Amino acid sequence: MIFSVSESVQDTLISSKINSGGESDWIMHHVLDSHEFDFAPFGSIPLPHISLFGLDISITKHVVFLWIVAVLLIIAFKIAANAYKKSLVPHGFTNFMEVMIIFVRDDIAKPTIGKGYEKFLPYLLTVFFFILFSNFLGLVPNGSTITSNISVTATLAIIAFIVIQGGGMMKNGVFGYFRGLIPGGVPAWLLPIMFIVEILGLFTKPFALAVRLFANMTAGHIIIFSLIGLIFILKTFYVAPVSVAFALFIYLLEILVALIQAYIFTMLTALFIGMAVHQEH
Amino acid sequence: MAEILNLALLAFSGGGESSGGLLDVNPGLIFWVLVTFVFLMIVLTKIAWKPILASLDEREALIKDSLDSAEKAQKEAEKLLKKNEANLAKAEEQAQKVIAQGREYAEKVKSQMLEESKSEAARMIKEATAQIERKNQEAFNKLKDQVAEIAIEAAEKIIRENLDKEKQTKLIDKYLKDLNKN
Structure with missing residues (x-):
């Protein structure tokens, strides 16, 4: 009987998914993870399903992009690091990277963590x-935002x-x-409550970090897709200029948001590290 | 127990593999992100952050050193300039002193020479005066002699005219006497 409960819940969920598809299905298709790698308009490559000790560790689209990000990072910073071997004075690409590294060091890590920031x-x-x-x-284009996946x-x-906890x-x-x-x-009678509140606070901070980044990165994409989708929902070309103009505006905003969210996530993490390390403040 | 776990998994994954919810948590993806991120952090720390941060520190130290040494050099130069200025002032003072000394000396020499020439002149004047005096005396004496001679001659003439016999003899006698005496 209990088994059937579980099954019925699963059934309901699946059927609700199928029923609720409709017009917004393709938006979700772009935002969500999938088991195939898109090369629109050239079709797509199916990605392998892998399982380890019963855990589904399939190489999904987001895993592929995760690795692309990792490879790009390694290549970019290998080039930047090699440039320093030739000369201490950077230019071009290295200079650009250095500006951001110094930004993280001097404007994020140093003021928030203070003494001992080098470790972090x-x-x-x-x-x-x-x-x-x-x-x-x-x-x-055809890229997938892995930071718009809550996982x-x-x-x-x-x-x-x-x-944060380890540093503290x-x-x-x-x-x-x-x-x-x-x-x-x-006061002593408040101690148990304070302790619980503070322990909860430790968990809400990273939870907020995760949700903030996820929501920001997902929202922009959904808005862009929705604006473009207006053309197909209204089935007219006349809305296209408006849609494209607004989508372009949101896209430019997304560039800003991409920078700001990277900054905010790092900034807040550094701030929490600073609070955990220097508790007296 | 297993059923509860299954339900929890369902709640999390939103309906198993076929799901497509926005808030689905995919344990496989978590695993991959964890592995990739830790790997990325280790690799980047090794190949990028350590060398780049070391280079930045090195460069900052270099710039700081350069600035420090430049400041030191400037201070040194300023000190040197001040010293030079002091030396110049001293030299000027010395030169002024030398000039003053020279002027003083010249003044002294001048006054000395003036004094000398003055005294010389005075001496010469004195000498000349003495000579003139002497010459005067001489001329006066000569004049006196001449006058005496002339007077004697005149007297002689007069006497010769007025001398009688008696008187003449008397005179001759006297002369003779005088001659004898001599």
Whole structure:
């Protein structure tokens, strides 16, 4: 009987998916992950299903783009790092990369973490450029924004959570870190409540990080697709100039959002690290 | 128990593999992101962040050093300039002193020479005066002699005219006496 409950829930979910498809199905197709790699208008390549210890670790479209981001990052920074071997004075591409690296170092890590920021710099730089490249790759035709997948942003948030707590515990000790969570001068009867609130606060921070990045990156794409979709829903060409103009505007806004979200995610992570490391403030 | 787990999985994945929900969590993707991100962080730290940050630090140190040394050099130059100025002032002062000394010396020499020539002139004048005086005396003496001679001659003439015999003899006698005495 219990088995049937589970099955019926699954059935309902599937049927609701099928029924609710309709006009917006193709938008979801572009935003969501899939088991094929699109080369519109040249068709698509099916991607393999892999399973490890019962866990579905199929190479999906987002995994492919994840790897493209990783390869692009490695190539880009290999070139930048090699340029420094020739001369300490960068130019061209290296200069551009250096501006962003210095931005992360001097405007994000240094003011928020303060003393001892060097330890967290590799993580912050990786997160910043990973999100930045991912966001921009989503703006390329046929590209897919991996940061508009809640799994990806959740994983980034989990890593941020580990780094934040780990940084705090390494600096203050495990016991000292948890003691430092509660601000001084709190009445004793309030302590249990404060402790629960603070522990909850530890989890809400990365949760907010994940949802913020996911929502920002998804919303822009859905708006663009919806604007373009107006042409097909209204079945007229006359709406095309308006749709394209607005879509272009949103696209330009997306470029800004791509930069801002990479900055915000890194900035907030650095801020939380700073709060965990320097608890006295 | 297994059923509850299954339900939880359903709630999370929104209906298994065939699902397409926006908020679906795909454990496989989480796994790949985790692996890729950690790998990426390790690789990038090794090939990029460490060398690039080291280069940045090195360059910053270089710039700071250059600025420091430039500042030091400027300070040194300023010190040198000040020293030069002081030297120049000293030299000027010395030159002024030398000129003053020279002027003073010249003044002294001048006044000395003036004094000398003055005294010389005075001496010469004195000498000339003395000579004139002497010559005057001489001329006066000569004149006196001449006058005496003339007077004697005149007297002689007069006497010769007025001398009588008696008187003459008397005179001759006297002369003779005088001659004898001599």
